[in-house]
Amino acid sequence: MSNAFEELGLAEPLPPKDEAVEIGIIVGGSLSQGLDVRLTGNGTVEDAKVGTFVTIQGTRHRYFGIITDLSLESADGRLSSNIANADAAMAEVLSGTGTFAQAQVTPMLMTGMGEEEPQPARSLPAHFAPVNRATNEDVQMIFGEEDKTHIYIGSPLDMEDTRVCLNLEELVKRSNGVFGKSGSGKSFLTRILLTAIAQRGLATHLIFDMHSEYGWQATSESGYAVKGLRQILQSGVSVFSLDLESARRRNLTPDYDVKIGLDEIEPEDIAILSSTLGISDAGVNACYTLYDRYGKRWIGEFLGMDASAMAGLASEGEHAGVLGALRRKLRDLDRIAFIQPEAPSGGGAVKQVLDHLASGKHVVMEFGRYGNDQMAYVLVANLITRRIHAEYRKRTEEALASDAKQPDPLVITIEEAHRFLSGGIASQTIFGTIAREMRKYHVTLLVVDQRPSGIDEEVLSQLGTRITCQLDNERDVDAVLKGAPGSRELKGVLSRLESQQQALLFGHALRMPVVVRTRDYQDFATEMSIPGYGRGPMGPGDKKDLFG
Amino acid sequence: MGQCHQLYESPALGTLVRAGEDVFGVVSGITTTALDPSRRVIARGAEVETEAEIYAAHPQLEKLLRTDVKIAITGHREANGVVHQYLPSQPPRIHTFLYTCTPDEVRSFFGIGAVPRLDFLYLLAGFGGSGDDAMAAALRNASQAFNDPRAFLIAASRTVAMELSGDTARINAIVRRLPIGEGTI
Numbered sequence: 052m053s054n055a056f057e058e059l060g061l062a063e064p065l066p067p068k069d070e071a072v073e074i075g076i077i078v079g080g081s082l083s084q085g086l087d088v089r090l091t092g093n094g095t096v097e098d099a100k101v102g103t104f105v106t107i108q109g110t111r112h113r114y115f116g117i118i119t120d121l122s123l124e125s126a127d128g129r130l131s132s133n134i135a136n137a138d139a140a141m142a143e144v145l146s147g148t149g150t151f152a153q154a155q156v157t158p159m160l161m162t163g164m165g166e167e168e169p170q171p172a173r174s175l176p177a178h179f180a181p182v183n184r185a186t187n188e189d190v191q192m193i194f195g196e197e198d199k200t201h202i203y204i205g206s207p208l209d210m211e212d213t214r215v216c217l218n219l220e221e222l223v224k225r226s227n228g229v230f231g232k233s234g235s236g237k238s239f240l241t242r243i244l245l246t247a248i249a250q251r252g253l254a255t256h257l258i259f260d261m262h263s264e265y266g267w268q269a270t271s272e273s274g275y276a277v278k279g280l281r282q283i284l285q286s287g288v289s290v291f292s293l294d295l296e297s298a299r300r301r302n303l304t305p306d307y308d309v310k311i312g313l314d315e316i317e318p319e320d321i322a323i324l325s326s327t328l329g330i331s332d333a334g335v336n337a338c339y340t341l342y343d344r345y346g347k348r349w350i351g352e353f354l355g356m357d358a359s360a361m362a363g364l365a366s367e368g369e370h371a372g373v374l375g376a377l378r379r380k381l382r383d384l385d386r387i388a389f390i391q392p393e394a395p396s397g398g399g400a401v402k403q404v405l406d407h408l409a410s411g412k413h414v415v416m417e418f419g420r421y422g423n424d425q426m427a428y429v430l431v432a433n434l435i436t437r438r439i440h441a442e443y444r445k446r447t448e449e450a451l452a453s454d455a456k457q458p459d460p461l462v463i464t465i466e467e468a469h470r471f472l473s474g475g476i477a478s479q480t481i482f483g484t485i486a487r488e489m490r491k492y493h494v495t496l497l498v499v500d501q502r503p504s505g506i507d508e509e510v511l512s513q514l515g516t517r518i519t520c521q522l523d524n525e526r527d528v529d530a531v532l533k534g535a536p537g538s539r540e541l542k543g544v545l546s547r548l549e550s551q552q553q554a555l556l557f558g559h560a561l562r563m564p565v566v567v568r569t570r571d572y573q574d575f576a577t578e579m580s581i582p583g584y585g586r587g588p589m590g591p592g593d594k595k596d597l598f599g
Numbered sequence: 600m601g602q603c604h605q606l607y608e609s610p611a612l613g614t615l616v617r618a619g620e621d622v623f624g625v626v627s628g629i630t631t632t633a634l635d636p637s638r639r640v641i642a643r644g645a646e647v648e649t650e651a652e653i654y655a656a657h658p659q660l661e662k663l664l665r666t667d668v669k670i671a672i673t674g675h676r677e678a679n680g681v682v683h684q685y686l687p688s689q690p691p692r693i694h695t696f697l698y699t700c701t702p703d704e705v706r707s708f709f710g711i712g713a714v715p716r717l718d719f720l721y722l723l724a725g726f727g728g729s730g731d732d733a734m735a736a737a738l739r740n741a742s743q744a745f746n747d748p749r750a751f752l753i754a755a756s757r758t759v760a761m762e763l764s765g766d767t768a769r770i771n772a773i774v775r776r777l778p779i780g781e782g783t784i
């Protein structure tokens with residue numbers, strides 16, 4: 052084109068201020084099915100990618116959307132039979148004329164000209180409206196700039212220098228989920244979220260750290276050391292350990308060596324483990340009977356019974372076989388090293404956790420070798436969470452009654468969440484309750500899982516923001532997207548994520564769904580280690596104002 | 600329709616011609632027939648060696664036969680000199696002289712500087728059949744007026760592809776008549 056302008060003796064037009072690259076024009080579509088965009092320009096067919104963030108310039112509105120599908124079209128319905136083998140010249144002639152590429156764009160947001168806040172897209176741009184690749188400024192306008200409540204989480208595809216920010220304040224208002232198959236980057240993303248929330252002081256954490264990777268240093272797949280919360284936030288984080296040996300092996304001294312007393316275990320804790328332990332319904336009922344009779348010390352009493360006491364119990368209506376089986380199962384529990392006959396005097400782990408949380412410290416509960424022991428993990432997470440929740444509930448109600456300060460928000464992180472939230476048990480477990488009641492009692496969940504299809508549908512639908520890396524199973528993809536606006540279109544996007552360090556984010560903490568390449572964790576950790584980073588007046592946003 | 604002053608002396612297929620001062624067209628067909636449509640042309644030459652000998656032996660043929668050219672009108676020039684590639688408001692009159700356009704005229708009809716003007720293809724595409732041959736010939740001629748003939752032909756072919764969208768076979772037939780394959784120009 053440039054020589055055309057020269058020939059005409061005209062100056063070339065100046066490039067627009069924000070260098071939007073046109074990728075196509077609107078040729079059809081609907082709000083429900085998405086817009087058909089005919090790709091124009093050179094080489095864009097292979098450049099346009101699913102997940103690419105675009106803007107559409109209408110006459111009175113600007114629209115924002117993402118590419119959710121791509122297709123090759125031809126004006127000639129019999130193209131394939133009409134030219135079996137086009138030569139290069141013919142291909143050059145037809146490309147963009149008789150044959151062309153089309154993108155499906157789902158419009159998500161719109162703004163009026165020179166207008167405030169982007170709104171959900173409720174109208175459509177007209178035919179031939181130009182579609183541009185979103186610019187830096189577009190992304191910033193939608194996702195905000197990093198500040199006290201926003202954290203830079205990653206960059207849109209092919210926009211390495213652009214930052215997508217997550218609204219942490221919105222995030223902590225509800226329970227959230229991080230999903231992805233093994234090795235897709237869930238733990239890294241979770242680390243970023245946890246650290247950012249803690250560092251900005253938006254909530255306290257209780258983390259059930261199944262694989263002992265959040266508290267102290269962990270090792271990445273490629274072998275380098277990865278800073279944990281304790282290293283970044285220092286004494287603001289307390290590490291509780293269920294496996295002292297594992298901590299010692301890593302030359303670490305936990306803040307608290309967790310012991311759980313048999314007398315702290317209630318029948319509800321056994322009920323949730325019934326399928327793991329293979330306890331029948333009759334066995335679970337027997338637990339409640341024993342609890343009614345012996346109170347807190349029911350397991351100890353039961354395990355200590357001699358033959359005649361057992362016979363006596365059986366004569367009172369419990370089936371002897373059921374009792375025998377239950378005893379064997381409960382002995383398995385008793386054999387776990389961190390389980391003791393009685394809770395340590397002065398209050399056990401629950402009280403310690405509460406005390407640390409009350410003083411504003413984040414608690415990471417490391418499982419060490421018990422991370423691979425489903426029974427231990429489920430038992431401890433459930434037992435502690437039930438009591439913590441009861442306490443928060445009590446405090447909230449008291450505060451309401453006396454007009455006092457409400458408890459600070461608490462975020463409980465659980466890995467392999469489907470173990471607590473599967474369809475069968477979600478309605479009974481404390482985690483199901485927390486997910487459903489939002490933050491009524493100031494407690495929310497951060498659910499981390501690689502098998503979201505294993506999680507109760509209702510619980511999934513309660514998650515405010517869902518962050519999902521690649522999933523290798525269609526059922527999981529469907530489960531994660533269920534109930535999300537535009538889920539049909541997002542499915543195409545989600546199933547095309549790269550296998551590592553890419554994620555689709557959608558929900559309350561973002562104005563619109565977006566695919567990002569997750570930011571590098573090492574950089575993040577370094578930044579977060581700067582005291583007061585992003586919180587004080589010298590946050591990154593302010594720096595920019597000062598320098599430029 | 601035009602008639603040549605001399606038998607067989609027509610401009611080539613696809614040539615840009617000007618009728619009078621301001622109407623342009625492209626030679627889209629050439630035919631030679633008897634002047635009197637009621638008299639059939641007789642095959643001659645059984646007794647001679649070459650075609651030229653026939654005409655030498657029958658000088659009256661030059662008067663009895665005539666060569667017609669069919670002109671597809673492709674545009675016109677306004678009084679102020681602006682060229683448009685669409686039909687003039689009136690066709691040229693009978694006995695308007697036809698001129699073969701000069702290279703300068705060819706250049707300014709088919710392009711503004713290096714930018715091709717291809718709206719005339721819409722008029723030519725309407726003819727179909729041997730009109731496509733005329734179109735290809737016209738494009739071949741026109742391309743010679745540009746510094747980069749291949750670029751012109753590609754741009755023209757793309758316009759053709761849009762005019763004939765949906766008829767890949769016909770587009771292909773036209774493109775094959777143009778020297779745009781690798782190394783042909």
Ligand SMILES: Nc1ncnc2c1ncn2[C@@H]1O[C@H](COP(=O)(O)OP(=O)(O)OP(=O)(O)O)[C@@H](O)[C@H]1O
Nearest residue numbers: 233234235236237238239271272552569570571572
């Ligand atoms: N943001 C990131 N920065 C740097 N490296 C990353 C990032 N995200 C992922 N990785 C790389 O991907 C690897 C796997 O990530 P991660 O351990 O988070 O997977 P995961 O989904 O938690 O897997 P699993 O289900 O097995 O626990 C990491 O070891 C690291 O090398």
Ligand SMILES: [Mg+2]
Nearest residue numbers: 237238239262
């Ligand atoms: Mg992990």
